[in-house]
Amino acid sequence: MNPDVERLWELQTVLSQLGDREKQLTTKPESFAAVDREWQTANDEMSRLRQSIEQVSKEHRRVDGELSDHQELLKKYQGQLMLVKNQQQYAAAWKEIDSTRKQVKELEDAELKAMSDIESLQSDLNQRESASADLKSRWDEAHAAWQHSLGDLRAEVEKLKERATSIESKLPDRLKREFYQIFKQRQNVAVARVVNDSCSACRTRIRPALFQQLKRGELVRCEGCHRILYLERPQS
DSSP states (O other): OOOHHHHHHHHHHHHHHHHHHHHHHHHHOHHHHHHHHHHHHHHHHHHHHHHHHHHHHHHHHHHHHHHHHHHHHHHHHHHHHOOOSOOOOOOHHHHHHHHHHHHHHHHHHHHHHHHHHHHHHHHHHHHHHHHHHHHHHHHHHHHHHHHHHHHHHHHHHHHHHHHHHHHHHHSSSHHHHHHHHHHTTTTOOOOOETTEEEETTTTOOHHHHHHHHHTTOOOOTTTOOOEEEEEEOOOO
């Protein structure tokens, strides 16, 4: 058996175990996932309310600024009313005053509505924040318990990484590059075991000539999927 192929098979096995363990690190157990879903729903709703408050507050600031401008304009027109010299100018001044008063009234109504909306949204947010305090506490406890349970798994991941690095250090650079190229292209499986004279990955039958090469310890690639073939040593 080719020692490099033995190492590649071992590296393949270690990487498979590593991928499985890393997936476990990010997979939430149901004991945590249930309270996490509940907390995310509550948190999303509170975020929506905060966003709504910000949007209405922005509109309130715009209306307030426009209202101030129109109130100043109304004062200007009222001052000009005292300076008119004929009935035509007087009528024109009153028309401007009347139009501006209507705009001021509309802006005052809009400002009151915005203030009412902000108050209502803030009240709803305060209630939800108060109600979610216990939920957040339960989330923190469940999350801490989950993270604590991952201690041994993290240690195992580090050992597997060290083992993979150790195996890589014993491989020729060219072969290592080839291995990882196939690994990325073939769903993280670069080395396929030979089972019943066929590639276990793609079921392609191995020709007798290639099978003899495998027995001689040569590095052989599957003619179907181009993975590196691994022939187990016969049981003694």
